[in-house]
Amino acid sequence: MRARQWAALALVTATLAAGCGSKGQASKGATGDTLRFGASLSLTGGLAREGGLTKEGYEVCQKAVNVKGGVQVGSKRLKLEIQYQDDTSKPDTSAQLIDQFNDKGVQLVLGPYGSATTEAAAAVVERNGQVMSDSSGAEDLIFTKGYRQTFAVLSSARQYAAVMVQALNESAVPKPTTVAFLSADDGFSMTVTQGGTDEARKLGFKVLATEYFPSGTTDVSSALTKIKPLKPDVIIGSVHLAEGIAIIKQSRELGISPSGGFAETVAPPTPDFASSLGKAADGVLGSTQWSSRTAGKDKWIGTADDYIKLFAGQYGGRKPEYHAAEATAACIAMVDAVEKAGSTDPDRVRDAFAALDESTFFGPLKFNSAGQNIAKTMEVMQVRNGKPVTVWPKAVAESPMVWPAMGNHS
Template sequence: MATSVAACSLALAACGSKGEAGASNGAGSGTLTIGASLSLTGKLAREGQLTQEGYQLCQDKVNAQGGVDIGGKKVKLAIQYQDDTSKPDTAAQLVDQFNDKGVKLILSSYGSANTEAQAAVIERNGQVMVDSAGADNKIFSKGYKRTFAVLSPATEYASSIVKAIADLAQPKPKTVVFLSADDGFSKTVTEGGMATAKDKGFTVMQPQYFPNGASDVSSSLTKVKGEKPDVIIGSVHLVEGVAIVKQAKELGVTPAGFGETVAPPTPDFAKTLGTQAEGVLGSSQWTDSTKGEDKYFGTAKQYAADIQKKFGHAPDYHDAEASAACLALVMAADKAGSTSPDKVRDALAGLDTTSFFGKIKFDSTGQNVYKPMAVIQVQNGKAVTVWPTDSAEAKLIWPGTKP
């Protein structure tokens, strides 16, 4: 295996400098190598592991159909993984290491901080990266031309929850407060959510911030308890999201409903909280009722069944967005007929397709602003789609929390 990887790396190094000659060498090696630095340990390990699952299923599906068509020759897809330990500096260094080995096509790490660090290196090295999990709009405000995100931007994460509540909740709540981790992604989420809440006529209270990765958010909850907000929305990841719900119960903070980013669609959320998770809303990049299909994964329902079969758990959107990123890179290489990073980059810029993940199309900054997010609610221990209504699996239960 080491020999084939080395040979493939040399082939990709050639394609980075010799265009079509590189595509021929890549096809001749019989393997298309893609590099992926992932958060397999550290504070984002669970999300990183789900991301790896999504990448791995993509490799399996593509290779089951003979591989990637590069200039009329089928080559097998091989994803190389490295653990960045959830640290942005390490994630960036690993992209450089891939480049040193001639690996020019990259799948992103998990999270906005890691992806932002990688994007600068990608641009410098002339590599190309498809981003599966770095949603912060700020990544795409720096003029980068070689990073493309399949997922909806960060500003939509909390905004979608606000829109769902405004559309569906009866009686309509009046006051909203945001509890947010202090990382860049979560702050962008909060800014977008607050703007939407004000636009929808809610009274928006002063947001409360706590350290990224915090498992104790009781101080923030205590500060808002006396204000008795109708809705608490967490701009969080899994650890903080679990903490908000659990500690709110302990402190007697009882809004009509909770909404959170990232955490509720993750299977570990309901598993950890049990009945306390009931009624919590969450925003999701993907659900198994998402419309669209493609030749590798089929429909969203088929994708869900494949994740369940291979990994023994229901899929969440971290799996799906990772598979979609891999799919976009494969489709771009196929469209380009080459593994040249410049030609793959150009093919990505022009990609406009439907898939099991929904629409994949990039604006001039590299963001996929064309795919809406969904809102789920935990009902009977399962995350079900409640908004938008044209893809809803169940009706919103409101109030979402029991007195």
């Protein structure tokens, strides 16, 4: 009897020890010689293209870090591993996957694609005490809720259209006087539109109209028909890829040709924009989080030019655009926070993240108390012969803005 009791006690003790050891080790995000990050991404669904570009950016970071020996955590160097799950472009699914990562002990998270999914993920991250490096959730609302565990490397949503208005004000000759906004009805795009209309009125432009359409639609003809008789000098779209392509394509079909041109968020820097539209894409302005002209350097990537070479070497000669670059930057920020913390404990990583103040190939990183990067500004590009060319700010421009724009869609 005594032998059986001792055997039972030993079994219980061993089970508890194994459970505590597993949880304790996993909760710090590291097992053996591996540091694990989790990423819930839109690999299928309406945002799959942008989600795929984000995944490529994370993969560039992983390779760059591991080629240089991995992440220094105290006296150990850990190889970086990123675990991916498909959120199917649905915010609720993203939230569930972040919870699953936490259950598996993965508490250091790389953000999903888009503001809606990032907002859903941030709420779970906060509840669980995880830490998230946000690569693409720009919606300002995310950062008004008092969250302390999420840090965004990118500029805020209000800048996306505002910088294009600023670029038109400084660089377009003759300067346009009237603008009309077309916007998807998701939170990110509506915030972008508000930032753009505020800036336009501040700089003396006349905003003729603001028309909304369902997010993700490929039919924007109703909104275009409403602004056609107003004949704006510039049509500015607060959109993602599918909607941005639809605006240009259906403007041609409806005979809408603004005297100046078109400007859009998100879509123009994406390779699919020019490949889908051909010559119709030429002259369209786009706001971008990063370009080959972005200043800054870090120990993992080097400069923007170095990033282009790394990306091209990893993906068959293709050049990166900003979705990939911001994802790589988010991953680097998390790596740097872990190294500065000297630990994978999420509380210590969180504090180190909040204190980051550094240069990267993506530009400067420095966060306010809400977790937004306050050191970074956006740039404006223009599609020329199917390629993005930086035209603003003038200090980093590859070429002056062409205005009225090429490919006026007449």
